[in-house]
Amino acid sequence: MLFTRRLTLLASMAMIALLPSCSLFQKILANAQPEFKINAFTVKDLSLESITFHIDAELLNHLPVPLPQSLLKLDVKINDQPLTKMQSGPIAVKAGASTPVPLDLTLKYADLYRIVRSMSLVESFKVGFQGAADFPVTLPGMPEKISVPFNVEKTVPSFLPDVTIDSVQIRRPDLSSLVSSVFKDEIPLGMDVDLTVNNRGGAKFNFDQMGYTMMLGGSRVFEGKTTSAEAGPDGKSSKIRISTDVPLKESVKAILPLLKGSAINYELKGTAAFKFAGVDLSELKLPLNKTGSIGF
Numbered sequence: 193m194l195f196t197r198r199l200t201l202l203a204s205m206a207m208i209a210l211l212p213s214c215s216l217f218q219k220i221l222a223n224a225q226p227e228f229k230i231n232a233f234t235v236k237d238l239s240l241e242s243i244t245f246h247i248d249a250e251l252l253n254h255l256p257v258p259l260p261q262s263l264l265k266l267d268v269k270i271n272d273q274p275l276t277k278m279q280s281g282p283i284a285v286k287a288g289a290s291t292p293v294p295l296d297l298t299l300k301y302a303d304l305y306r307i308v309r310s311m312s313l314v315e316s317f318k319v320g321f322q323g324a325a326d327f328p329v330t331l332p333g334m335p336e337k338i339s340v341p342f343n344v345e346k347t348v349p350s351f352l353p354d355v356t357i358d359s360v361q362i363r364r365p366d367l368s369s370l371v372s373s374v375f376k377d378e379i380p381l382g383m384d385v386d387l388t389v390n391n392r393g394g395a396k397f398n399f400d401q402m403g404y405t406m407m408l409g410g411s412r413v414f415e416g417k418t419t420s421a422e423a424g425p426d427g428k429s430s431k432i433r434i435s436t437d438v439p440l441k442e443s444v445k446a447i448l449p450l451l452k453g454s455a456i457n458y459e460l461k462g463t464a465a466f467k468f469a470g471v472d473l474s475e476l477k478l479p480l481n482k483t484g485s486i487g488f
Contacts, residue, residue: 224254226285226327226340228264228293233346236296238478240353245319247295247344253285257334259327260284264293264342266323270307275299283325295321301352311350311393316471320345346472350393353478358386358431360458360486362438383414385434385460387482396427397466400475404434404462409449413438432464455485 229250236246253259264280278297285291299319301311308317321344326337363382383406391397399421406414420433449456460482468474 226251226253226255226259226338228252228325228340228342229290230344233344233472235473235476237298238351238353238476240355241302242298242300243348244296244298247321249293249295249342250290251283251285251293251325251340252290253288255338256287257329257331258285258287259338262325262327264295264323264325266295266321266342268297269318269320269322270304271318272320273307275303275307278321280325297321308350311352313394314350315395316347316349318345319348347470348473349395349397349468349471349476350391351395351397351466351468351476352392354390354392355478355480355482356388356390357460357482357484358388360385360460360484362486381438383434383436383438387432387434387460387480389430389432389464389466389478391428394428395468395471397430397468398423399430399432400465400467402432402434402462402464402480404460404480406434406436407459407461408438409456430466457483457485459483 229252230247231250232246232248234246234248235243237244251259261282261284264283266278266280267274268276268278278295280293280295283291283293304317305311308314311317321342324339324341326339328337329335361384363384385406389399399419401417401419403417404415405412414436416434416436418432418434420435422431422433424430460480462480464478464480466476466478468476
């Protein structure tokens, strides 16, 4: 009986001794919860088949204890409907420190169609990332795990681009160009490239600019940037014009077959930027790569 009383007394004293520690840790947790900070949400890559989102995030640990290795597990939703799941690579962070948590997700338009069935009729859709990272804790007085929530939701323009080359034409030098070239020791050939961007989605857009490089006969002959474009009446298409001179002296080897009357291959590479109103992702960049052949 005496032994039992002493054991009960010791247990009670131990519990009392732990109470300040528990209270202290609870106070620390309440005032210094770890958190995810979202620095940027962007489109990393946009193609004719898919879109890749990039989240520049970091984990901030405000606690005086480290958080051991764990994974950030997320549900991906489109218009609040589940689409897929994803997770980060292993993440851990020291006490009072931070660590980057980059996330990339590629969505195929075919998968988007399963939820947003009428992409051509809607101007935007919501993409959401919800989940948490659970960090196990083994310190006395601490909970078994610390769960750090993650929640990002953005509106994205319904942009399903279709790009076509309307024409690639070589302009012969006119008389004034020939006269001036006598003094410059250079005979320029003009080149006009017309291409059209159509949006199969429902978002209206404005063409901003396009940087480009033109290859003729396998050789780079010029590069530049254009802002020249004509918007379609529905706001969902744009005709882009590239008009430049090809320096004949520097490019004569590349275009020699053209000068002899034969066709040559061309390759147009570039990145076109478009702007959208009323959405979180208000600017998208579309890589372009078009090939074909031209002749006089």
